[in-house]
Amino acid sequence: MNKTARGLLILTTVVSVNVLLFLWIMSQDKFSAPYQENCSSCHGDTLTGTPLGPALVGTDLQYGDSVTDISRIIRDGSLKNGMPAFAATLDDTVVQRLAIYVAEQRAGFRQFDLKIGQSLSIPVEAITTELHSFRLETVATDLDPLPFSIALLPDGRMLLTERGRGLSIVGINGQRSTLIPGAPTGYDDAIGSPFVGLRMGLGWMMDVALHPDYATNGWIYLQYGDRCSSCELKYKGFSMNKLVRGRIVEGHWVNEETIWQADRNAYTKSSDMGAGGRIAFDDNGHVFISVGFKGPTNYTGVQDLAMPWGKIHRMIDDGSMPPDNPFVDKPEALGSIWTYGHRSPQGLEFNYKTGQLWSTEMGPRGGDEVNLLLAGLNYGWPLVSRGLNYDGTPVDYGKLLGLSSDTMDIEQPIVDLTPSPAVSSFIIYTGSAFPGWQQHMVVGSLKATSLYRIVVENGVLIHQETLIHGLARIRDVEADAKGLIYLLLEHADGSLIVRMVPE
Ligand code: HEC
The missing domain is CATH 2.120.10.30 (TolB, C-terminal domain)
Known part of the structure; x- marks a missing residue:
């Protein structure tokens, strides 16, 4: 077995020992489904924005970008500017999932994308x-x-x-x-x-x-x-x-x-x-x-x-x-x-x-x-x-x-x-x-x-x-x-x- 295969095997074996991958697949929906259901009509399927709501990725967020900040705006909304408040309809755990989902999409990295096999080049420029x-x-x-x-x-x-x-x-x-x-x-x-x-x-x-x-x-x-x-x-x-x-x-x-x-x-x-x-x-x-x-x-x-x-x-x-x-x-x-x-x-x-x-x-x-x-x-x-x-x-x-x-x-x-x-x-x-x-x-x-x-x-x-x-x-x-x-x-x-x- 070559080194790449061995590295991947070891890592995936270890991860599967923890059954994390399985949980992740099972959990994907709990994070993305509430977004698609409640938010995508205004912020777009890929969070890039529509005429009804601003982009949530690729730009600074005016109300802050920590999970705490994002949770707050989801709960309280910004009614006069067209963002509904979700405190009454979504429970706190779902709001937190949505905030983590938005933050993960912003950062461009995902849970369980372990990057062990991605190609590696050391930049030569300063x-x-x-x-x-x-x-x-x-x-x-x-x-x-x-x-x-x-x-x-x-x-x-x-x-x-x-x-x-x-x-x-x-x-x-x-x-x-x-x-x-x-x-x-x-x-x-x-x-x-x-x-x-x-x-x-x-x-x-x-x-x-x-x-x-x-x-x-x-x-x-x-x-x-x-x-x-x-x-x-x-x-x-x-x-x-x-x-x-x-x-x-x-x-x-x-x-x-x-x-x-x-x-x-x-x-x-x-x-x-x-x-x-x-x-x-x-x-x-x-x-x-x-x-x-x-x-x-x-x-x-x-x-x-x-x-x-x-x-x-x-x-x-x-x-x-x-x-x-x-x-x-x-x-x-x-x-x-x-x-x-x-x-x-x-x-x-x-x-x-x-x-x-x-x-x-x-x-x-x-x-x-x-x-x-x-x-x-x-x-x-x-x-x-x-x-x-x-x-x-x-x-x-x-x-x-x-x-x-x-x-x-x-x-x-x-x-x-x-x-x-x-x-x-x-x-x-x-x-x-x-x-x-x-x-x-x-x-x-x-x-x-x-x-x-x-x-x-x-x-x-x-x-x-x-x-x-x-x-x-x-x-x-x-x-x-x-x-x-x-x-x-x-x-x-x-x-x-x-x-x-x-x-
Ligand atoms: C009816 C359209 C609409 C829906 C549905 C909606 N939003 Fe918004 N959202 C907006 C608008 C408009 C703003 C801008 C508010 C402002 O500028 O004060 C906004 C702002 C935000 C912000 C703050 C952006 C910033 O710059 O700080 C976040 C985060 C956000 N929405 C997430 C969500 C999430 C998550 C959902 C689903 C639970 C959702 N929104 C549902 C219209 C919507």
């Missing part, structure tokens, strides 16, 4: 943005279709994880090494069964990160889906996030230590797709990891402090328990939990200037978020989300779980990215190559294949710009000591690493 112009330089090509993370070594080489392979080094010349012997791998073969492993999305390599004092201590941290290969038979074909650290000495992974590992009863057969898997360090000797929904369903256990899923965990960098963690004194809770109620936390970064921890999180349909992570707080999944479930129903698993979102304190996202671009990893920029971007978030996305700049001041979104539009699925973003920004691009014909260099 890209001009509000504050800086830059060129994209290709650093490495021909990587696996499903890479996950890069970490820039001080000597200019890079550590690379590929989900189905393992850990390797990309040299200055862009050549990828063979797998580092001794390090955990994402190979299917290790498990010896055709029904589990990579094809079911289990046991993937996730983030690789250098300890802040790497130059002196040499520690490399690696998060991956542990397949519990040493476990008893009952747990074969299960997986769960695990964090280890080790050193690379003479090309070999050595001195491995386990920093965080879940109880084996928390290992599941759920795909590592939503497992999060990122690593961040603060300036005070702690390491944080994101663990997304990995329970038996995408909502089980996320609100349960005894379960590791849907949490950000915080440890001392040697794996010991910080005495000041928020739930450390609660006997029924896991002491490592820092925050909870997370769905699919794809990015995790510490801001060394403000001392704050930030995350990006993939929501359902609509509802991608940027969150400021404060000790002990609940970020709401699966009780509330600004998005809707893939099948168009509201997010409210509270009833099923016997929990009410009204009686619980839920932290709201700082930035609500709807329609969902499928946010991935990000950095908080501090380099000198792009001085205008100091402290701004540079955020990648998968489905939207775009790179965003997000400016947040005092906990409020100030500005958002699309820096690169329609490039490729951006899995990871990193910056080197000079402030050049590296993007890890996922592609079925072979993934790449490109570098943004100021013009």
Whole structure:
């Protein structure tokens, strides 16, 4: 099988494991049918406008273009100008579906158009943005279709994880090494069964990160889906996030230590797709990891402090328990939990200037978020989300779980990215190559294949710009000591690493 076919197979298998495609087909109607029924007579079948109503795509919207703004005008109308109010005839969920539908059509990307197979060409001409112009330089090509993370070594080489392979080094010349012997791998073969492993999305390599004092201590941290290969038979074909650290000495992974590992009863057969898997360090000797929904369903256990899923965990960098963690004194809770109620936390970064921890999180349909992570707080999944479930129903698993979102304190996202671009990893920029971007978030996305700049001041979104539009699925973003920004691009014909260099 060639690489493209393999990449597509892996991805579609994983997606179908989640039955998302099926739900999408079933749900199409719930989003487009109410539009065709109530709106197309004035705004046109394709939203391009008629003499009775303005175009809703390809133009700015006078009443605002967020889902909240669009919902408001649908509910309240603009009676004197000919837009009816729908509050009395359509219920809130349908209004929200319509607003997400309009926003998705405006953005030109659709739920489940994963863009894994679209042709990829790196633009040769400079890209001009509000504050800086830059060129994209290709650093490495021909990587696996499903890479996950890069970490820039001080000597200019890079550590690379590929989900189905393992850990390797990309040299200055862009050549990828063979797998580092001794390090955990994402190979299917290790498990010896055709029904589990990579094809079911289990046991993937996730983030690789250098300890802040790497130059002196040499520690490399690696998060991956542990397949519990040493476990008893009952747990074969299960997986769960695990964090280890080790050193690379003479090309070999050595001195491995386990920093965080879940109880084996928390290992599941759920795909590592939503497992999060990122690593961040603060300036005070702690390491944080994101663990997304990995329970038996995408909502089980996320609100349960005894379960590791849907949490950000915080440890001392040697794996010991910080005495000041928020739930450390609660006997029924896991002491490592820092925050909870997370769905699919794809990015995790510490801001060394403000001392704050930030995350990006993939929501359902609509509802991608940027969150400021404060000790002990609940970020709401699966009780509330600004998005809707893939099948168009509201997010409210509270009833099923016997929990009410009204009686619980839920932290709201700082930035609500709807329609969902499928946010991935990000950095908080501090380099000198792009001085205008100091402290701004540079955020990648998968489905939207775009790179965003997000400016947040005092906990409020100030500005958002699309820096690169329609490039490729951006899995990871990193910056080197000079402030050049590296993007890890996922592609079925072979993934790449490109570098943004100021013009
Ligand atoms: C009878 C014709 C008519 C129908 C039906 C109608 N609209 Fe409108 N719509 C208008 C007009 C006219 C405006 C411009 C209002 C204004 O300028 O104040 C408008 C404005 C809007 C706007 C704001 C555009 C902007 O620039 O901010 C949105 C969004 C919108 N409509 C969505 C919808 C949706 C969704 C539906 C179906 C639920 C719908 N409309 C049904 C006529 C209509």
